[in-house]
Amino acid sequence: MMTNDWLQQQINELAVTSEHYEEQALFRALAELVTEQEKRIEQTQGEIDGRTWDERQW
């Protein structure tokens, strides 16, 4: 799987190189959405791990 950094980098490059305002705006907003998406993935994974290792569940 490609890394998250790769995705952000690709989006940011397009945001910078695009000559159209609406594309720039879309890519910048997409970068923010992906940041939020990755945060949610990490938090949800963390909560699953926490519950998996909860000693009360052993």
Added chain:
Amino acid sequence: MKTLIIVAHPQLADSATQAFLKAGAQLPDVTWHYLDERQSINVAAERQLLLVANRVILQFPLYWYSAPAILQIWEEQVLQVKGSLAGKELGVVVSTGVKAEAYQAGGAEQFTISELLRPFQALTHKLQMTYLQPFVLSQFAHLSESAKQRLFIAYQQYLTLSVSAAFSERESWFVERLKRMIAAKPELKDRVTLILEQLETQQEQLDELQWTLQMMKASENDDE
């Protein structure tokens, strides 16, 4: 979903805010409709526009805590209590020359935007429509470039996203936009397709994790 934007602005040509919003409204299924004060209102045509819309947006600068006169005239002539607007959505896009913090109890303007727009909320209620949270643009000219770009997309989402959209719907909104870009821009196809695929992979990953978590919570509840 079809969205109709009713624009009331006495000096439309001079308004950078409205020009900016008009550029944002260039989307499929979104109709930009300007109320020209110099022309009389064609009531039948206006009602037909309303009939085919699912979401109606009233868009104007705040003048003396209300809308420009043309919108009041339009309301009086076009709206009917026994019309067929029931079930549709109504949103207000309002621009102000005063900073957002001024509109609160104890602030320079004393009243919130929600309070000042109450007549539109009442009207929506009377017409059995659903009232959307107002979209407010404060001191547009003073915004930074990045804030304007953020606003541009937020406005497009206000026009086209479902009310209180879940995060998964916001993800899907971007997926749709990227698909359209791929179709319209062959030169960007390869790069945007890779981004789209990765975005969808992560969307699936998040969905699966959330499903797993829900299952774990449900089984814990069963154990108790």
